[in-house]
Amino acid sequence: MKDVLIVCKDAQISRLIHSKLGRVVTVRTVSDISLAEIDNGHPIDLVFIDVVELADKTAAGFEKIVREVRRLHPLVQFIAMAPKPMVRQAVMAVRQGADDYLTYPIDGEEIDLVLKSVQENRLKDQELDYLRDQFWKSDWLDIIHTKNQSMRNVLERVRSVAPTIATVLLLGDTGTGKGLMARLIHRHSHRSDGPFVSLHCGAIPETLVESELFGHEKGAFTGADRRKIGKFEMAQEGTIFLDEIGTITHATQIKLLQVLQDGTFNRVGGKDILHTNARIIGATNADLEKMAKAGSFRKDLYYRLNVFPIELPALRDRKEDLPHLVTLFLANLEKKYGKAITGLESGIADAMQDYSWPGNLRELENILERAYILESGSLLRSGSFPDTLIIGSKIVQAANESKSLPLSQARQIAIDEFERTYLENLLKKHKGRINVSAKEAHITARQLSRLAAKHGVDKTKYKS
Incomplete structure (x- = not known):
């Protein structure tokens, strides 16, 4: 860390930060941040930025600033001040x-602690970058990017076992990316030139799973x-993902x-002993240990499957x-649909942080694709996302901002947020x-008009 930019109007704070950085560090102080400031040829390793000094007086525009600075200085770190x-x-x-x-x-002690924290994070990132350069195939670098320590541990285990x-037995909730992780293991194995054969055991009728895996002879049922070749025969010299x-x-x-046990099997209805050397990767969202005990x-x-478990x-x-x-x-959606959508409307990123994501990565991908299809502008707007994401976030925000209020008042804030968003989505529809x-809300037209007036919802702006 050699080049630091401080974005702050308070000279005393700037001097305090400067005093903690040491003499070998180059420090520049500005009262406002602009593209001209970050694109003037000076390197930037660390930015201290006062969120009060942002144009809209909130942290809402922070994401855009981070994106623009990191476009020019990919390894830059940020410390927000407020x-x-x-x-x-x-x-x-931070979100x-x-x-x-x-x-x-x-x-001064707080500055020391934060500087130590960001320096440790920088070292971890550099270590991961080194591992990427030494091991990970270039077509997977975006996929393995993570700031989460649990996910870093997962990737380290993948690097060891691949x-x-x-x-390998992949564990985790539905939608956490177990199929993607299986492909990552195969891609970085010594049999990556061989086939990767996948079978979703739960999506096939019980009577056909055995035939799909091992094949069958003509007349077996x-x-x-006619004779059918099973997945294990197809996966010779490669990987089979179950x-x-x-x-x-x-x-x-x-x-x-x-x-x-020994790599042998026979087709359904057949007597010939067949051999396979396919590597097996299993995945489940069930508790197999509990099922085994039951x-x-x-x-x-x-025990045979659980040789090397990895939990996502x-x-x-x-x-x-x-x-x-x-x-x-x-x-990926841009490649698929080509609509030149560049990002999210302000506030949606916060809603995503407040949401619990019961469907995990699969749910995130699905709601983004649906929003992408619905959207006609350059940003994905809140109206293109499910109510459960947007309304839930507003209620969480209302609850967070009302901790000092009596329960009745805090509850009313949450109800008002829900009613306002519900009416806006209904009238838009x-x-x-x-x-x-x-009629759809099961109330009278007069009641709906009164609610709209109460929450300042203008029905005319939704008319074609």
Whole structure:
């Protein structure tokens, strides 16, 4: 860390920060930040920025500043500064890309602690960059980018096991990216030139799973009019990924155990012993250990599968990765649809941070694609997202801002936020038509008009 930019009008604060940085550091102080300031040829390693000095007096524009500065200085770190009454804006700035924050009045010890924290984070990032250069294939660098320590631990385990032939069991909630992680392991294994064969065991009828895995001979069962090659034969010299492996039948479990023990199997209805050297990666959102103890899953098969378990964190536990994931998904949607949508409307990033993401990465990808399809402008707006995301965030914000109020008043704030958003979405859907909107809401047109007036919702702006 050699070049520091301080964006602050208070000269005393600037001098205090400067005194803590040491003489070998080059420090520049400005009262306002602009593109001209960050694109003037000077290197920037660290930025201290007062969120009060931003144009709109909030941290809402912080994400854009971070994006623009990091476009020119990819490794730059940010420390947001704000008075204690504006600590929420400082926290929002961290959500939008800052590495840490300070609150006024600032003391020297606090600066030391924050500088130590960002320096440690920089070393971790440099270590990960080194590992990327040494191991990760270039086409996966965007995928493995993370700021979450649990996810970094996952990637370190992937890096350890990928070059081996060990069986891997991927654990985690539905939608956490287990299929993507299986492909990552295959891509970085010594059999990456071989096939990657995937089977979602829970999506196939129980009677057909065995045939899909091991194949069948002609006449093995009704409808088997010709021989069929199974997934294990297809995956020779490669990897077979068995998703939702906890759903397979007892009979299939026995045959799979045989494959894991000595690599042999036979087709359904066949007598010939076949061999496979396919590497097996299993995945499940079920508790296989609990199932094994209960007798619904074979213990010996569980132990064979559980050679190298890797548990993926839920999205709610790695929200610091949301900005990068959104950027990644939007880039993919741009390739798919080509609508030149560049980002999110102000406030949506905060809503995403407040949301619990029960569907994890899959839910994030799905709602972004739906919003992308609906949107006609250059930014994804709140009206293109599900009410559960937007309304829920507003209620959380209302609750956070009302901690010092009596319960009745805090509850009323949340109700008002819900009613306002509900009316706006309803009138938008029906293009400002009161009667149709009231009918869907199961209230009278007069009641709806009174609610709209109460919350300042103008029906005319929704009319075509």
